Amino acid sequence: MKEHTTQIEVYSDVVCPWCFIGKRRLERALETSGYAQQAHILWRPFQLNPTMPKEGMDRRVYLEAKFGGAEARRIMEERVAKAGEAEGIEFSFDRIARTPNTFDSHRLIWFAERQGCQDEIVEALFDSYFAKGREIGSLDSLAEIASGCGLGREEVERFLAGDRAAQEVRTEEATGRRLGIRGVPYFVFNGSIAISGAQPLDIFESALRQAEKTVAESKEKT
Numbered sequence: 277m278k279e280h281t282t283q284i285e286v287y288s289d290v291v292c293p294w295c296f297i298g299k300r301r302l303e304r305a306l307e308t309s310g311y312a313q314q315a316h317i318l319w320r321p322f323q324l325n326p327t328m329p330k331e332g333m334d335r336r337v338y339l340e341a342k343f344g345g346a347e348a349r350r351i352m353e354e355r356v357a358k359a360g361e362a363e364g365i366e367f368s369f370d371r372i373a374r375t376p377n378t379f380d381s382h383r384l385i386w387f388a389e390r391q392g393c394q395d396e397i398v399e400a401l402f403d404s405y406f407a408k409g410r411e412i413g414s415l416d417s418l419a420e421i422a423s424g425c426g427l428g429r430e431e432v433e434r435f436l437a438g439d440r441a442a443q444e445v446r447t448e449e450a451t452g453r454r455l456g457i458r459g460v461p462y463f464v465f466n467g468s469i470a471i472s473g474a475q476p477l478d479i480f481e482s483a484l485r486q487a488e489k490t491v492a493e494s495k496e497k498t
Contacts (some may be wrong), residue, residue, distance in 0.1 A: 280316040281491045282484065287322040287452045287462040288398070290381050290412060293356045293367060296402040298461035298474035300363035305480030311488065318389065319398050321382035321449045322460045325375065332376040332413045339375070359474070371409025379445065384418050386441045386448075388427070396425045466490055 284302070288295040306312040325338075339349045353369045360367045381401055388397035400421050404410040411417050415436045423429035435441075452462070455470075463471040463480075465487035471479060 280314060282311060282315045282487045283466055284315055284317045284487075285320050285464040285467075286317060287320045287457055287464075288460050289322050289324045290378055290385075290398070290401040290405060291375060292324055292460055293360065293406060294474045295461040296365060296406055297356075297359050297363055298463070299398070299402065300365060301474055301477055302463065302480055304363075305477050305484060308477065309481045309484050311484045314488070315484075317395055319385050319394055320452055321385070321445050322452050322457060322462070323378055323382070323449065324460065325377070326379075328375065328377040330377050330413075332374040332411075335372050335375045365406070367406050368409055369406075371407075372405065373409065374411060374413070376405075376411060376413025378413070379442075380415060380418060380436055381412050382445045382449075383441045384422060384432070384436065386445055387432070387435050388422070388425070391427055393425050393427065397422060397427075400425050 286295075286299070286302070288298075302317075306315055336346075336349070339352070340346055343349050343352055353367070357367045357369070385394060385397055385401070388394040401412055404417070404421050405412050410421070412421070415433070418436060419429050419432045422432040455462075455464070457472075459472070461472075461474055463483070465471075465483050468490060469483050469486050471483050
């Protein structure tokens, strides 16, 4: 197995469709550039709606208020669906009833990192929300999603029922905001090279090459 020489921190929210698209583009860039084995991806929290009520709210009401009406929401969804289709993602916006509070999903992602299955959990959360329209603000749904990724349901339920990792998630999110992040997805390669947004494939490939170059230059100096 090759050594992980590229660490990629991805600031993301699981209700952000462009974060799902950005995940696919990053994965494709890792494969096409040949860096898949060298890279280690860490998912960092960034709540798009930090003041969202715990129970969430009606998705259409929320989006139409955010984007300025039903027509603007429809145009946004069509644009996202077209971009998703090109990446093999089938967005099912008509299935999504509510926009959830995502704080507990970020706690689950934090927990999953320590269990060695963070990327699988992130993928399952994106798919559950955008393809199946599941209520990912529900602790029961989160525990079920986690168990589908191989985690013990009872252990996850105990974790989510308390407030473990709440401070850690807030601290990681605050780190992102100190970096000047105002929107996601946001990718940081080896702590120095950043990409904002779900950029085209060649931008990701360029960032990967630069990240590998910085590692090589650092080794030469030591």
